[in-house]
Amino acid sequence: MDATFARAGSGTGRRGLHALRRWREANRNDPAQRAATLRRVDRLAWLLDGAFAIPALNRRIGLDAILGAIPVAGDAIGAALAGWIVVEAWRIGAPPRLLARMLANIAIDTGLGAVPIAGDIFDVVWASNRRNAALLRDWLATVP
Numbered sequence: 001m002d003a004t005f006a007r008a009g010s011g012t013g014r015r016g017l018h019a020l021r022r023w024r025e026a027n028r029n030d031p032a033q034r035a036a037t038l039r040r041v042d043r044l045a046w047l048l049d050g051a052f053a054i055p056a057l058n059r060r061i062g063l064d065a066i067l068g069a070i071p072v073a074g075d076a077i078g079a080a081l082a083g084w085i086v087v088e089a090w091r092i093g094a095p096p097r098l099l100a101r102m103l104a105n106i107a108i109d110t111g112l113g114a115v116p117i118a119g120d121i122f123d124v125v126w127a128s129n130r131r132n133a134a135l136l137r138d139w140l141a142t143v144p
Contacts, residue, residue: 020091028093034140037092038133041085045133048081061124068113068123075119079110085132089139098139102132 049062064082067074086102094102109128113119 024091024093028091034092037088038137038140041088041133041136044081044085045129048078048129049127050130059124062127062129064109064113064129065120065123068120071116072114075110075114078113078123079106082106082109082129082132085129085136089132089136092140094136094139098135102135105131105135 047062048064050060051062052066053060064078067078070077083106086099086106089102090099105128109123109126112126113123115122
């Protein structure tokens with residue numbers, strides 16, 4: 001990570017945001033940065049959507065489904081963690097349309113996941129983080 005980005009969080013307000021934008025512009029076409037970002041996104045998506053096996057159901061669940069069992073706060077924490085994937089996509093220059101689609105996946109997961117009991121089942125089935133990781137991977141495959 002370069003020093004410009006490391007300082008981005010240290011400033012307050014506009015100064016930090018401008019440093020982050022400068023870092024994004026300087027690194028958006030770097031293949032090494034894109035590969036590293038994809039690895040981070042894949043790891044986070046796995047953790048949130050498929051880290052734990054349930055042998056009786058022959059199904060994998062992630063931290064998102066477990067957090068979803070906690071009313072209100074669990075869904076909010078899950079949405080915040082899922083939002084990090086969108087931030088990573090933005091950092092490597094993903095187009096606004098892709099970011100909007102990723103945010104829509106998170107909104108569907110959070111909105112329907114908030115419904116008691118049925119939402120917990122939905123969290124297991126939907127796997128929005130894996131969907132977002134796949135969207136990012138597909139976009140990166142088309143970018144020169």
